[in-house]
Amino acid sequence: MTGIVEYIKDVFGALKSLWTGMKVTGYYFVHPKEIVTEQYPENRETLKMFDRFKGELTMPHNEKNEHKCTSCGICEMNCPNGSIEVISKFETIDGKKKKMLDTYIYHLEMCTFCDLCVKTCPSSAIEFAQTFEHAVWDRSELTKKLNKQDSVCSKDIKE
Amino acid sequence: MIEAITGIKDSEQEYFINMGPQHPSTHGVLRLVVNLEGEIVKSLVPHCGYIHRGIEKMCEKDTYQQVIHLTDRLDYLSAHINNEAVCLLVENALEVEVSDRIKYIRTIMAELNRIASHQLWWAAFGMDMGALTTFFYGLRDREYILNIFEQTTGGRLLQSYNRPGGLMNDIHPDFVKKIKEFIVHFRKKLPEYDELLTGNVIFHNRTRNIGTLTRENAINYGVTGPSGRASNFACDVRKKYPYSAYDKVDFKEILFTEGDSLARYQVRVAEMWESMKILEQLVDGIPEGPFMMKMKPVIKLPVGEYYQRVEAARGEFGVYVISTGEKNPYRVKFRSPGLANLSTLNHLSPNVKIADLVAIMGSLDLVIPDIDR
Amino acid sequence: MNIISQVTDSAPKYIIYDFGILTSRIHEWLSSMMNTTWTSVVEMVLIGVVFLSFYALVGLILVYAERKVCAFIQCRLGPMRVGPWGIFQTIADFIKLLMKELLITRNADKFLFNVAPFIVIIASFLAIGTIPFAKGIQALDFNVGVLYLMSVSSLGVLGILLAGWASNNKYSLIGAMRSGAQIVSYELSVGLALMVVVIFAGSMQFSEIVQSQATGWWIWKGHIPVIIAFVIFMIASTAETNRGPFDLAEAESELTAGFHTEYSGIKFAFFFLAEYMNMFIIASIAATVFFGGWMPLHFGNFAAFNHAMDYIPPFVWFFSKTMFVIFLMMWFKWTFPRLRIDQLLTLEWKYLLPINLVNVVLAAFIVLMGWYLI
Structure with missing residues (x-):
């Protein structure tokens, strides 16, 4: 029972x-x-990333087309997997030979967003932007030149 | 007929299936060669190495700061805790005392990471069992933690937030407020987890007495973390060898005696409650202080061998480093909890059904990049 | 001429919408133009075309409904892109499936591999004919309708078994074996659960089962035994359609996709469609047998209330009841974890079958004593 x-x-x-x-x-x-769904392409306007979001490395330029990079190469040294290549040139200003930035190459396809380059940069020349739509048709488009055409370092001007 | 052709008796024929490397319930690229007899698993051979990236070797060329971004990618679900292990090792070797603020933030982050990891595990475990809805509930709640991570560290899954000697950034001004919001939210949602799975009769029957691991075997195989504690093996590094701020908080080490899949499940759900308790104790009293100690730009460890263990979400995570005084380590070895947990699968799987094998794998909470490294 | 039902009973006054009049008019019109043989041929073709298009339409709607229901349960929105609220999503999916390549594994049994999806779909198509959608709209009205439905709906498993066997895939074979064991056992429970209502209604003919509920649905009139039978019917029929917590034959986390792992394109779509049609058939049978089918909500002798209810067309009643049962099945599916194969058989042989047998005896006793609720 x-x-x-x-x-x-x-x-x-x-x-x-x-x-x-x-x-x-x-x-x-x-x-x-x-419901928590975010309808992504429709909400592009309202979608805002957090300030510290690491989207891609950028080199800010001011309105006079100046950046802060002194081409010291510390970021290149600190990058764990060689995403950054700093190519410098030597120019003579006021009779002094000076190391200047020629091309700042950034490989987005290799970057692991560890933030070491930005944190170690002595002159705060680079920072992470909050962009996130990185899809491209060709891998070579991911290799970017960060300094703009004919831009100069703001520190060189002052001296 | 096959007997006539091959000379193998019908009773001796074996039915092998390859579970993985692409299989929905191996959560990655684990390959199990399963020998079946009908539905019943007779024996099983796990094949690792499909996602071997040689991280230990890669660490040897990196400086100690750079190792951090690689430990992120071992067990990506407890990335922060892995980073903490390396940082603690370097700080202990250099005898740097970090500020209380760093310790508190690290502990809070580690516990958030543990909850996030368990949430994802709960979600995926339900899905392995066939309850697809759990996956979305788990990930929905995890989103809160990921937002907290993103706001402070800039990364959602792989934060790279720790560095030897401190942290990358100070915490975001909203950090404390957001954690409090999360705790309020999650205290409401966690009982739903119990209602959906823990109390469910189908789930109970699927997991009770399945894959029972005795305490002796748990110790023999080196099973740690929630899987070990389900077998009554008190192996919590946070209790045994307190690091960071764990000596300042009061929490329980969850122990179950059954050692079956259900116990492993219950340990993890209970740990989410405990982690929330730890968060509540710490979050209000984050002391002032620097978030980064003064360190030399190039860290060179004194010659010697170092080992540091932490409690990752899946068990004891250890880092072993041999230093020759250079700026990069001579040899690095990671003691990953996943590999030890996986090794029990051979012992647990004979004479269970295929569905049970999935349950056992799910309850062991394997993360394949952690196993293969 | 029993293809089109001609229930010419004394037509109780509460039946307003009688489609039997329409169908018999068509029948008369056709017979006035051609002889009897040709009339029945034309009628068969007509019915076939109507049911085929109905079949496709219901399949499309159900796939969309399932996706939306599961999305809402899971705090999602579901398909939103194709058309407003994504209502054309299934059509887009269907076009995609049509255009996909049909793959066959090497060493697969080609004939059986190709014929399996058709067996599955024919079985569900045969079953749909017995369902009374409204008074007079029913393709086949046998006096053994329940028995016919039982036998036809179990044919589908043959297709699943063949699909698993012919695929030459180890996962598929395990899935097919599971499915075989599952259907053989759960047929019993479905049959016995329906038998309870057959005892109450005193007939196996679907039209008469519906007629017998003119004074109240069986789930209300037959109280305890019918409620138990309904619960068992829901469990067993969900198992029979390989859905919900009983989808062991597919078991995506164990067997990748079970018996249809190797199917692609339109052949996969056949399995997919058949699954949803089986769900519809099961739901409409449940609605017919337990909830009165197209019969409006009637309470005993409240003439005014009953008359008011009669103005709602029988289609609305039928489909709303069916949709309710379908929603119930979706709700199960998206809540519960999957059972293990031995637990599945334990559930049937140790729980459902004994309860069912006791229930049948209880139902017979209640009918004998006349303890109806009216």
């Missing part, structure tokens, strides 16, 4: 546990405000 009681208890306990689960899913079905 106890066996039958146990059996019936089993059946009702099982049904009850199933009903508890169904209550949860049922709750979400009738509460559409719990």
Whole structure:
């Protein structure tokens, strides 16, 4: 007899546990405000990344087309996987030979966004931008030149 | 007929299936060669190495700061905790005492990471069991933590937030507020996890007494973390060898005696509650102080051998470094919890059904890049 | 001429919408133009065309409904891109599936591999004929309708078994074996659960089962035994359609996709469509047998209320009841974890079958004593 009681208890306990689960899913079905979907391409305007989001490395230029890079190469040294190549040139300003930035090459395809380059840069010349749509048709487009055409280092001008 | 052709008796024929490297429930590229008899698994051979990237070797060419971005990519679900291991090792070797602020933030981050990892595990475990809805609930709640990470560290999955001697950035002004919001939210949502899976009769029958690991075997195989604690093996590094701010907080080490898949499940769900308790104790009292200690730009460890262990989301994560006094390590070895946990699969799997094999793998919470490195 | 039903009973006054009049008019019109043989041929073709298009339409709607229901359960929006609220999504998917390459594994049994999806789809197509959509709209009205439906709906498993066997894939074979074991056991429960209502209604003919609910649906009139039978029917029929927590034959986390792992393109679409059609058939049977089919909501002798309900067309009643049952099945599916094969068989042989047998005896006793709720 106890066996039958146990059996019936089993059946009702099982049904009850199933009903508890169904209550949860049922709750979400009738509460559409719990939906968390973000419709991505439509919400481009309102979608804003956090300030510290590491999208891609950029070199800010001011309105006079000046950047802060002194071509010291510390970022290149600190980069764990060679995503940064700093190519410098030597120019003579006021009779002094000076090391200047020629091309700052950044390989987005190799970057692991570890933030070491930005943190170690002594002159805060580079920073991460909050862009995130990096898809391109050709891999070579991911290799970027960060300093703009004919730009100069702002420190060189002052001296 | 086959007997006539091959000379192998019908009873001796073996039915092999390759589970993986592409299989929905191996969570990555683990390959299991399973010998079946009908539905029942007779024996099993795991084949690792499909995602071997040689991270230990790569560490040898990197400086100690650069190692951080590689440890991120071992067990990507507890990236922050892995980073912490390397940082603690370097700081201990150089005998640098970091400020309390760093310790507190590191502990908070590690616990957030643990919760996020367990949430993803819960989501995926439900999916392995066939309850697809759990996946979305787990990931929905994980999103809160990822947003906290992103706001402070700039990374969602791989934060690279620790560095030897401190942290990359100071915490974001909203950090404390957001964590409090998360705790309020998650305290409401976590009981739903229990209602959906823990109490469910189908789930119970699928996991109870499946893949039972005794305490002796857990110790013999070196199973740590929640999987070990489900077998009553008190192996919590946070309790045994407190690091960072774990000696300042009060929390329970969750221990279960059953050692089956259900116990491993329950340990993890209980750990989410405990982690939230730790967060609540720490989040209000983050002391003032520097977020980065004064370190030399080029770190050179004194000659010697160093080992540092931390409690990652899946078990004890250890870093072993031999230094010859150079700026990069001579040899690095990671003790990853996943490999030890995987090694029990051979012991647990005979005479279970295929569906049970999936349950066992899910409850061991394997992350394949952690195993292959 | 029993292809089109001609239920010419004394037509109780509460039946407003009688489609039997329409169908018999068509029949008369056709017979006035040609002889009897040709009339039945033309009628068969007509019915076939109507049901085929209905079949495709219901398939498309159900796939969309399932995606939306599961999305809302999972805090998502579901398909939103193709058309407003993504209503053309399934059509887009269908076009995609049509254009995909049909692959066959090497060493597969080509004939059986190709014929398996058709068996599955024919089985579900045969079953749809017995369903009474409204008074007079029913292709086949046998006096053994329930029995016919049972036998036809179990043919589908043959296709699944063949698909798994012919694919020459180890996962598929395991899936097919599981499916075989599953259907053989759950047929019993489905049959016995329907038998309870057959005892109450006193007939196996679907039109008469519907007629017998003119004074109240069986789930209300037959109280305890019918409610138990309904629960068992829902569980067992979900298992029979390889859905929900019983999708062991597919079991994507264990067997990748089970019996249809190797199918692609339109052949996969056939399996997919058949699954949804089976769901529709099961739901409409449940609606017919337990919830009165197209019969409006009637309570005993409340004439005014009953008459008001009669103005709602029978289609609305039928489809709203069917949709309710379908929603119930989707709700199960997206909530529960999957069972293991031995637990599945335990559930049937140790729980459902004994309860069912006791239930049948209980139903017979209640009918004997006349303890109806009216």
